[in-house]
Amino acid sequence: MNCRTTLPSWHALSAASEQLKEQHLKTLFDTDSERFDKFSRQIPGVLFDFSKQLIDSNVFEQLIKLAKESDVAAWRDKMFSGEKINITEDRAVLHIALRNRDATPIFVDGINVTEQVQAELEKIKVFTDRVRSGEWTGYTGKTVKDIVAIGVGGSNLGPQMVTEALDAYSDGNLNVHYVSNVDGVQLGEVLKKVHAETTLFVISSKTFTTSETMNNARSAVSWFLDSAIEQSAVAKHFVAVSTNLEKTRAFGIADENVFTMWDWVGGRFSLWSAIGLPIALYLGFETFVEVLEGAFEVDTHFKTAEFENNIPLIMALLSVWNSSFLGYTSQAILPYDQALHMLPAYLQQGEMESNGKHVTFDGQTVPYTTVPIIWGMTGINGQHAFYQCLHQGNVIVPSDFIASVEPQIALGNHHDVLLSNFFAQTEALMAGVNEQEIREDLAAKGKSESEIEKLVAHKIHQGNRPTTSMILDKVDAKAVGRLIALYEHKIFCQGIILNVCSFDQWGVELGKGLASNIEAELKQDNIRHDHDSSTSGLIAYYKQKRNS
Numbered sequence: 277m278n279c280r281t282t283l284p285s286w287h288a289l290s291a292a293s294e295q296l297k298e299q300h301l302k303t304l305f306d307t308d309s310e311r312f313d314k315f316s317r318q319i320p321g322v323l324f325d326f327s328k329q330l331i332d333s334n335v336f337e338q339l340i341k342l343a344k345e346s347d348v349a350a351w352r353d354k355m356f357s358g359e360k361i362n363i364t365e366d367r368a369v370l371h372i373a374l375r376n377r378d379a380t381p382i383f384v385d386g387i388n389v390t391e392q393v394q395a396e397l398e399k400i401k402v403f404t405d406r407v408r409s410g411e412w413t414g415y416t417g418k419t420v421k422d423i424v425a426i427g428v429g430g431s432n433l434g435p436q437m438v439t440e441a442l443d444a445y446s447d448g449n450l451n452v453h454y455v456s457n458v459d460g461v462q463l464g465e466v467l468k469k470v471h472a473e474t475t476l477f478v479i480s481s482k483t484f485t486t487s488e489t490m491n492n493a494r495s496a497v498s499w500f501l502d503s504a505i506e507q508s509a510v511a512k513h514f515v516a517v518s519t520n521l522e523k524t525r526a527f528g529i530a531d532e533n534v535f536t537m538w539d540w541v542g543g544r545f546s547l548w549s550a551i552g553l554p555i556a557l558y559l560g561f562e563t564f565v566e567v568l569e570g571a572f573e574v575d576t577h578f579k580t581a582e583f584e585n586n587i588p589l590i591m592a593l594l595s596v597w598n599s600s601f602l603g604y605t606s607q608a609i610l611p612y613d614q615a616l617h618m619l620p621a622y623l624q625q626g627e628m629e630s631n632g633k634h635v636t637f638d639g640q641t642v643p644y645t646t647v648p649i650i651w652g653m654t655g656i657n658g659q660h661a662f663y664q665c666l667h668q669g670n671v672i673v674p675s676d677f678i679a680s681v682e683p684q685i686a687l688g689n690h691h692d693v694l695l696s697n698f699f700a701q702t703e704a705l706m707a708g709v710n711e712q713e714i715r716e717d718l719a720a721k722g723k724s725e726s727e728i729e730k731l732v733a734h735k736i737h738q739g740n741r742p743t744t745s746m747i748l749d750k751v752d753a754k755a756v757g758r759l760i761a762l763y764e765h766k767i768f769c770q771g772i773i774l775n776v777c778s779f780d781q782w783g784v785e786l787g788k789g790l791a792s793n794i795e796a797e798l799k800q801d802n803i804r805h806d807h808d809s810s811t812s813g814l815i816a817y818y819k820q821k822r823n824s
């Protein structure tokens with residue numbers, strides 16, 4: 277694979293970044309009345325406006341060249357055809373197969389995975405229909421009222437984010453509760469609200485070895501058996517989603533109650549698989565399928581659109597431009613739609629677990645910033661918290677603003693107020709407020725010369741803060757599928773352009789091992805002496821306090 281920094285486009289972009297750093301976005305808008313038309317794109321249900329990014333036509337052209345010189349098209353084709361592009365784990369990367377709605381065959385090791393996916397979807401359909409219709413009953417013959425979904429990371433964030441996003445469409449017959457934290461408070465609080473007779477637990481873990489999930493699952497079984505007494509009742513109240521049948525069996529879950537996934541589904545890209553079972557249970561199988569359909573539309577766009585019009589590719593290029601060339605190493609995700617309130621948390625995993633890497637595909641140290649720090653919250657709440665820093669801080673944080681034309685729930689003029697803020701914020705971040713405007717404003721308010729002198733510097737907003745705006749028609753199941761797939765393909769392209777393997781997560785695996793060693797130590801009387809003095813001191817303090 278070629279070294280990115282030696283590519284002609286990389287050189288051109290490095291040079292252009294020096295010039296662009298001297299530019300102001302407001303000037304770029306003032307001198308080009310067609311800027312919005314040039315730098316915005318649409319697909320059904322999505323307007324994508326990147327005209328408030330600090331780019332010009334030359335930079336855009338060079339970014340497209342960078343994608344070409346990085347072989348994005350060839351890598352995209354390898355992914356879609358099931359090649360094992362997750363080179364460190366020797367796996368295909370096929371979340372697209374999970375929403376392959378035209379059923380094109382895709383082969384991995386000679387097996388048509390599309391058929392496997394269809395069979396599993398059918399199993400999900402049958403099961404969710406049985407639970408939702410009341411045909412599936414618990415050990416006392418009562419129907420299910422509460423779903424408790426236990427899982428962490430990719431086995432939690434996707435389903436929970438989608439459930440929250442589409443909560444407005446629930447028929448209200450079932451409740452769903454997510455438990456991801458091994459902190460007993462989370463499970464304990466949920467168990468206070470549910471009854472053993474009417475609760476279905478979904479234990480989601482690709483590996484079925486993740487300690488947090490297994491601890492929560494064991495505690496859930498033990499709580500359940502306090503009421504149910506008969507071990508056989510577990511079969512009616514516990515189902516699993518996993519690739520590891522041996523472990524699910526050992527845990528006591530019958531094979532017919534295990535929904536499968538495959539090693540070619542990465543945890544953070546798994547909500548389209550049986551990991552999405554809680555979504556289907558809560559909202560109905562048809563709604564789950566609509567999420568898949570929305571994603572499939574974007575898969576088709578990603579596969580077929582020219583690079584210049586390819587939205588996920590452009591998203592990736594802008595991220596690389598901002599972090600690797602302009603040096604903006606943080607990125608905010610700011611939904612102006614309450615339904616998307618978990619999107620920042622979801623994308624933190626999606627982007628940072630995928631592209632938070634320090635070596636290239638062939639193991640060389642990367643000489644540029646890979647993924648920026650992803651963070652954020654709903655825009656309105658952010659406005660009253662950290663936007664001060666976005667407007668006037670001395671770090672620049674490129675931000676994605678996401679809103680929708682139609683609200684999920686129409687209430688008076690709330691949506692217009694919300695959207696007014698969405699428009700106003702990106703305009704202010706772009707244009708800023710200059711010294712002359714502030715002086716005129718203060719003078720008009722009757723301030724004296726000395727008062728103006730005292731205030732003026734504090735009130736300057738430099739502007740020139742890059743943002744992307746996305747407007748969806750309405751946050752419904754298809755829109756959520758489209759939005760997530762856009763970001764997934766963005767992450768893929770970003771990884772290829774940055775030349776990192778986006779599909780493994782060795783940094784997380786390290787943490788898993790470390791914690792389990794110390795867990796054993798917490799049970800022993802003596803303290804190991806091969807930690808650093810800080811870690812030993814912290815452990816000793818904890819054990820002494822716990823045992824006193």
Ligand code: F6P
Nearest residue numbers: 429430431481482483486543784
């Ligand atoms: O958080 C790290 C991670 O490995 C994620 O990639 C994964 O989604 C999560 O753990 C959960 O893993 P599992 O589904 O195997 O329990």
